[in-house]
Amino acid sequence: MTRWTPDPTFYPSPRDAAGAPAEQLAYIAAFDRSAEQPDAIAVVDTDPASASYGAVVGWTDLPHTGDEVHHFGWNACSSALCPTAPHPHVERRYLIVPGLRSSRIYVLDTKDDPRRPVLVKEIPAADLAGKAGYSRPHTIHCGPDGIYVSALGGGTAEGPGGIAVLDHTTFEVRGPWENDRGDQYLAYDFWWHLTRDVLISSEWGTPSMIEDGLVPELLLGRRYGHRLHFWDLAKRSLVQTVDLGDQYQMTLELRPAHDPRKEYGFLGVVTSVEDLSASVWVWHRGEDGQFAVTRVIDVPAEPADAADLPPALQPFGAVPPLITDIDLSVDDRFLYVSCWGTGELKQFDVSDPFHPVETGSIRLGGVVGRVPHPSFPGERLAGGPQMVEVSRDGKRVYVTNSLYGSWDDQFFPDGVGAWLAKIDVDTEHGGMTLDPRFFPHGDEFRGRRVHQVRLRGGDASSDSYCFP
16 A cells, blocks of 8 residues: 555645646445345546447446445545645545445455455454454544544444544554543534534434434434534543524535635525425534534525325425535535425535535426436436535536435435436626537446546545645
8 A cells, every 4th residue: 555655646735736627437325225246336528539438348347236325425635635634645545435334334445456346355344343342334534633524323322423443554443532531422524624623413313213214203303414513623521512492303425615714514404394495505614613503505495296206205385495415516616405305406706615606506406397318308307406516627517316325215215226317507798508419328327326526536525635
């Protein structure tokens, strides 16, 4: 893993990263909802000059069934160049791939043949439970001192969920990250401001609250996560918790500003139980030195005929937007917001984070709309833009359509399918256009559903930086 010079895909600043070469490959998490086939990492050609552009060109099956691979990430990234980092000469080489249902974690080597990642290590669920006290690993971030893994469940109990740390070199489970978690119990995403020694974490639910689908009683009872936690990154202790209000259910994806001089970021909230709207919030330092969280985007539910709705939504007569992912361009200018329920990807200019301006919208799929891709106008799509990934230069956006197996089945009971779309961005004025040449879908993913996208060399949600 050791190099004499830093990995060329590491950049000290977001400005440098935005000038990186365009990605040539994308890695896609592909899972079998029936758990009859193994899950896989699919590799898609993203080079427009290639004869296989937009096609699946590589495939690595995992050794077991029933993992439900979901989110995954790199072993190392630009945070390795931070002044406090003890490992500037590691490589962005290994994909760390958790199974959200199995609690296994896989390590895949992409170096020798990037189109054929090779499994080199499997971390059993017992190791995660025994050494860190966690289960249901979810999000991977490459930190300056290790590989951070969020987990939704406890090792031998429902909770609390939290963060485990893996060793950069051996990939062994070091243990839990937290020293003092206070009353934090629910977990989901986490991110940080490295230069300020701040870590932020969000909340979804424990395994029993999510694994069999959205539980209406828990939603209407306001039992899913609705808080944001702020931690001392160096001391690994909880400093402050902000409750958004229990009507705002499921505080999920976090996207901090990439500029290390800034101390704000964006949070996506799935739904409000009062009107089914979804929202985006900004965390920021208040004048008193404490963090505050301010709602800056509201997306209303869309009325619909009950006959067109799945049973879970028929009593409401509307489609909730369901903001299930957000992503921020490396230059901190554009925020992308997935409205999975209505089948819409929104683009906002967030140059002023407190006053976002909508600059683009694309519709694909949706509970009612089933909007087709322009390349296949006769094919009504299920699912909607869900996981979002933005290229380092901000010119390309990739979206996949599956949320989580059991939740897919509730909102799209006739099947969610599998598709990956690419969107071209006007980075000067804003605006988005679907690429008609790029739409791998259906049988190309061999009966699996597709979730997170990672771009070879890095992307907008992989890296954190310590230099402006």
